[in-house]
Amino acid sequence: MKQLYVIGMGPGGADQLTPQARYALEASQVLCGYTTYLDLARDFQDGREIVSTPMTQELERCRLALERAAEGKTTAMICSGDAGVYGMAGPILQMAEDFPEVEIEVIPGVTAALAGAAVLGAPLMHDFAVISLSDLLTPWPVIEKRLDCAGAGDFVLCLYNPMSKKRRDHLRRACDILLKHRSGDTVCGWVKNIGREGQEHRLLTLEELREEQVDMFTTVFIGSQSTREISGRMVTPRGYEAKG
Numbered sequence: 001m002k003q004l005y006v007i008g009m010g011p012g013g014a015d016q017l018t019p020q021a022r023y024a025l026e027a028s029q030v031l032c033g034y035t036t037y038l039d040l041a042r043d044f045q046d047g048r049e050i051v052s053t054p055m056t057q058e059l060e061r062c063r064l065a066l067e068r069a070a071e072g073k074t075t076a077m078i079c080s081g082d083a084g085v086y087g088m089a090g091p092i093l094q095m096a097e098d099f100p101e102v103e104i105e106v107i108p109g110v111t112a113a114l115a116g117a118a119v120l121g122a123p124l125m126h127d128f129a130v131i132s133l134s135d136l137l138t139p140w141p142v143i144e145k146r147l148d149c150a151g152a153g154d155f156v157l158c159l160y161n162p163m164s165k166k167r168r169d170h171l172r173r174a175c176d177i178l179l180k181h182r183s184g185d186t187v188c189g190w191v192k193n194i195g196r197e198g199q200e201h202r203l204l205t206l207e208e209l210r211e212e213q214v215d216m217f218t219t220v221f222i223g224s225q226s227t228r229e230i231s232g233r234m235v236t237p238r239g240y241e242a243k244g
């Protein structure tokens with residue numbers, strides 16, 4: 001069988017890799033991925049062919065992975081977090097129409113939203129929305145509209161790609177939209193390098209978040225109107241108290 005695994009590696013820690021992902025990595029002859037993410041699979045690199053492409057070459061990377069699998073080599077496409085959350089599972093499945101002989105299995109991983117939430121406490125106990133602030137593939141006005149709708153719906157927000165070198169003001173602009181719907185002292189938090197060396201986190205208010213400098217290795221959480229700080233943890237009540 002010609003097999004391609006699209007693997008979510010989790011946020012970073014070896015103990016955050018699922019056993020299912022581990023089995024698929026062990027079964028693979030070729031590891032394919034963006035250089036930084038391949039590092040997540042360093043324990044599996046010995047004796048395996050490594051195919052890496054730079055950050056912007058996503059489609060080329062997918063094609064190379066599908067070609068290796070079509071040659072009969074069991075191949076793993078490595079993604080950070082979950083493969084289907086801003087990962088490569090989508091583009092692989094789209095391109096796979098040209099490779100009908102390749103069997104594709106998507107293997108889930110712990111996405112940054114869930115791993116980061118656990119570091120902060122329990123911010124995602126109630127309805128939440130995940131929005132990427134990267135406008136590389138989504139026009140900025142669409143991102144603004146989604147932020148505005150999530151704000152109006154009082155969703156807890158989880159923001160991926162909060163800042164890039166080129167666009168340093170995305171997070172501030174996102175906070176300004178949210179400030180139309182919630183108060184400046186709304187509980188927020190960020191987690192950097194989740195599960196990796198140098199993991200850091202901070203709880204802060206929405207007003208403070210507006211002034212904060214974060215980077216692309218950070219996931220940001222904006223509380224709903226009911227999110228609270230309890231003993232240094234960010235918690236969104238599930239609502240049991242009100243049920244009586």
Ligand code: SAH
Binds near residue numbers: 080082112159161
């Ligand atoms: N597929 C990945 C997301 C890729 S988009 C996943 O499911 O987690 C890249 C964004 O994800 C980063 O800009 C950051 O906001 C977030 N992210 C991914 N890994 C992270 C980590 N280890 N620590 C903090 N944020 C992370």
